[in-house]
Amino acid sequence: MRNLIVSAALVATSLFGLSAQAAEPIQAGKQYVELSSPVPVSKPGKIEVVELFWYGCPHCYQFEPYINPWAEKLPEDVNFVRIPAMFGGVWNVHGQLFITLETMGVEHKVHTAVFEAIHKEGKKLATPEEMADFLAAQGVDKDAFLKTFNSFGVKGQMEKAKKLAMAYQITGVPVLVVNGKYRFDIGSAGGPTQALDVADQLIAKERAAN
Template identity: 75%
Template sequence: MRTLMLSAIIAAVGLFGLTAHAQEFRAGKEYVELAAPVPVSEPGKIEVVELFWYGCPHCYQFEPVINPWVEQLPEDVDFKRVPAMFGGIWNLHGQLFLALESMNVEQSVHDAVFSAYHNEGNKLDTPEKMADLLAKNGVDREAFLKAFNSFGVKGRAEQAKKLGMAYQITGVPVLVVNGKYRFDLGSAGGPQRTLEVADFLIEKERAAR
């Protein structure tokens, strides 16, 4: 009898924990459910998109928090970074990111770009300044400039602009899960809570399959 009672208590506590967690994050509070879901690039996976800008201090501070989380994501989750394209230097830096992504550079190169902007006062406001910095970090200068000005990268930049509009973003960093749920550090309650909201919504989508 005691064993049965203990099992019942444990089950009840577990159920309460799940219920409490489900109530903790709500649409309209920690995240927004988009009225018009945006198609994902790999329908067989749960997509998580981070929209960011190299010049954003919050994005820079979020990097050491989100990167370890990304590394341990399960195989059914597809993580993507998309540059926010609000015009001017945002678009220039977005094209920089997409060029580097097309070249499959190491994460350390992206770290160097962030650091140059935030710690060295290098605004990277011309392709030449970008190429000079990248050359110091092991990236071929001419190969970068070729990629930066390529038709493919410019086409992807246009796609990034359209995605930002479809997600209805007004700032960064922003996360979007499966093209349906949008949230940020402010709505979630800080960097770590942002990842907890992401985990919650990933599980929500996984359970709905």
């Protein structure tokens, strides 16, 4: 019994320590980096939160159960944007996949399915044909997907995404950027929950400044 009480006390102390840590005010250079050159947001007048990710990234996949419900509850003055990071090879192919789905207006319907196909089912989704076959089973028109995948519009959006990633000065994923000014990741924040707490504090900071 004594061991159980001691264990419970230790757990409580640990939980309290985590809560106290999460409640501490964030600092530039510690939990986040302030960019030397702010990047313009996609919707002026709204506070923008960007998540840079890669479908093949296990950490991005593990972050999904945290960021999705958080993003769904964001207030009207916050605009959440996903941008695929493209460092060459299959990163670019998966980035083209995401932008194609977004252009078709079906990304929100199949985003989770794509992640699970790669990380749970072992699919590579490394060619347009493999993607099209998989997406057809998810209700996405195969011919429309292939046509959009190879369109000038999608390739133009890819170049824009690459330039934004360079402007944000990212070296890995997942990364969050608030209002084109503040960059941080799960590691610098202290964990997935803490990363969203950092985002919340930076959103509040930007809201107060406006």
